Amino acid sequence: MSGLGKRLMILGAGRHQVPLIQTAIDLGVEAHVCSIAGDYPGLALATYFHEVDISNSQAILELARTIKPHGILTTATDVCLESIGLVVDEMNLPGSGFATTSSCLSKVRMKRKLVASGVPTAQYRVISDANDGIEFFNNHRGDCVIKPSDSSGSRGVNKIHDVEDVKPAFESALKFSRRGEVLIEEWLEGEEFGAQAIVEHGECKLLVLHSDITTPPPRRIPVGHGCPHPNEEELIGTVRNIVIDAIASLGINNTISNIDFILTEDGPKIIELTCRMGGTRLPEVCGTYWGVDFYALSIHLALGEKINLPPIPTGKANAAHNLIVSRQGTFLSMDQINDEFSHEIYFDIGERLVLNSAQQIEMGYIQLIREDPSSILEDLTNEANRLTSSVRLGEE
Numbered sequence: 382m383s384g385l386g387k388r389l390m391i392l393g394a395g396r397h398q399v400p401l402i403q404t405a406i407d408l409g410v411e412a413h414v415c416s417i418a419g420d421y422p423g424l425a426l427a428t429y430f431h432e433v434d435i436s437n438s439q440a441i442l443e444l445a446r447t448i449k450p451h452g453i454l455t456t457a458t459d460v461c462l463e464s465i466g467l468v469v470d471e472m473n474l475p476g477s478g479f480a481t482t483s484s485c486l487s488k489v490r491m492k493r494k495l496v497a498s499g500v501p502t503a504q505y506r507v508i509s510d511a512n513d514g515i516e517f518f519n520n521h522r523g524d525c526v527i528k529p530s531d532s533s534g535s536r537g538v539n540k541i542h543d544v545e546d547v548k549p550a551f552e553s554a555l556k557f558s559r560r561g562e563v564l565i566e567e568w569l570e571g572e573e574f575g576a577q578a579i580v581e582h583g584e585c586k587l588l589v590l591h592s593d594i595t596t597p598p599p600r601r602i603p604v605g606h607g608c609p610h611p612n613e614e615e616l617i618g619t620v621r622n623i624v625i626d627a628i629a630s631l632g633i634n635n636t637i638s639n640i641d642f643i644l645t646e647d648g649p650k651i652i653e654l655t656c657r658m659g660g661t662r663l664p665e666v667c668g669t670y671w672g673v674d675f676y677a678l679s680i681h682l683a684l685g686e687k688i689n690l691p692p693i694p695t696g697k698a699n700a701a702h703n704l705i706v707s708r709q710g711t712f713l714s715m716d717q718i719n720d721e722f723s724h725e726i727y728f729d730i731g732e733r734l735v736l737n738s739a740q741q742i743e744m745g746y747i748q749l750i751r752e753d754p755s756s757i758l759e760d761l762t763n764e765a766n767r768l769t770s771s772v773r774l775g776e777e
């Protein structure tokens with residue numbers, strides 16, 4: 382593993398791409414950061430900055446033809462996946478090609494491929510109006526969920542308990558779908574968890590399971606993660622087989638793949654997967670447990686370099702939790718964070734906090750690292766709740 386002197390395109394310069402950009406620089410990689418102009422923290426870090434809309438595949442391809450990178454990647458965002466796939470194909474780079482990246486962006490295409498390969502996933506139907514949804518719901522025993530095919534961050538995803546819920550849920554999903562594509566699925570009962578799969582030359586070299594902390598239904602949003610997963614030992618065999626099939630069915634390659642599961646009575650089933658690392662501090666959480674730097678790994682994979690992994694975890698049990706508030710205003714104060722937690726707070730006192738499209742403000746995150754994993758999730762969640770409820774915001 383070296384990376385030294387190689388050219389790497391990193392798409393995105395937001396908060397979640399900052400550690401990726403910093404790691405590339407630390408590795409001595411010639412990091413070409415691509416983003417629209419704006420108040421993005423990654424811009425200041427970049428030695429080579431290219432002002433471009435990363436969701437514009439053709440613009441990214443044209444730029445790539447001038448940079449001639451050895452690799453291209455992102456983390457924690459989906460908006461640029463098609464651009465990455467196009468560049469990987471056209472410039473013959475390591476990584477996942479266009480057919481793969483576009484399937485990861487469309488739940489309809491993704492589920493078609495998963496089902497065709499016999500990968501366990503929720504039963505579904507593409508619906509073009511509320512009546513299609515009502516028909517599916519009435520023919521299905523139990524709750525369902527309606528979601529846009531191509532969105533993220535749980536936007537427009539709503540649980541359906543009653544037939545009356547279908548119409549508003551369809552409309553909400555449609556609003557968040559770029560292509561106007563909506564699907565209804567059976568609601569899978571069970572605990573939500575996830576995995577990061579390190580895929581090198583089409584092979585799953587390491588699978589790291591993690592637990593998820595989500596907001597309660599009807600709209601479940603992942604807000605935190607812990608590693609190791611408390612039932613890793615009994616789950617890993619089954620999950621590994623599912624992941625191998627899922628990766629092969631979508632053609633995910635030379636990347637770290639983020640995979641979401643529900644542990645149902647019939648075993649684990651995939652909610653969705655993608656050809657990049659997860660957000661919500663998953664690289665930090667899984668990397669802290671395995672004792673490896675996930676950002677560095679993903680860079681080496683994108684550059685087509687051989688990676689070295691320890692055979693067993695060499696780090697510590699830990700979990701991270703986002704600090705999320707659903708109000709806006711001027712940031713006045715927040716309680717002191719307990720010393721045991723490492724943390725990052727994205728805003729300064731006096732800054733104006735504005736709700737995002739999911740009607741939230743992500744204020745930062747806290748992470749708890751301990752030898753004994755038993756009460757990490759509980760203590761972390763309590764601290765996160767204590768901190769977010771202590772946030773005082775000034776009037777608009």
Ligand SMILES: Nc1ncnc2c1ncn2[C@@H]1O[C@H](COP(=O)(O)OP(=O)(O)O)[C@@H](O)[C@H]1O
Pocket residue numbers: 503526528532533534535536538566567568569570573595600601602603641643652653
């Ligand atoms: N079929 C399902 N059964 C149970 N929960 C689901 C199902 N589909 C989605 N969810 C819940 O909604 C969340 C968001 O749905 P997801 O399909 O992952 O959309 P997004 O791309 O916005 O993340 C999931 O993390 C999960 O908590």
Ligand SMILES: [Mg+2]
Pocket residue numbers: 534535641653
């Ligand atoms: Mg999801």
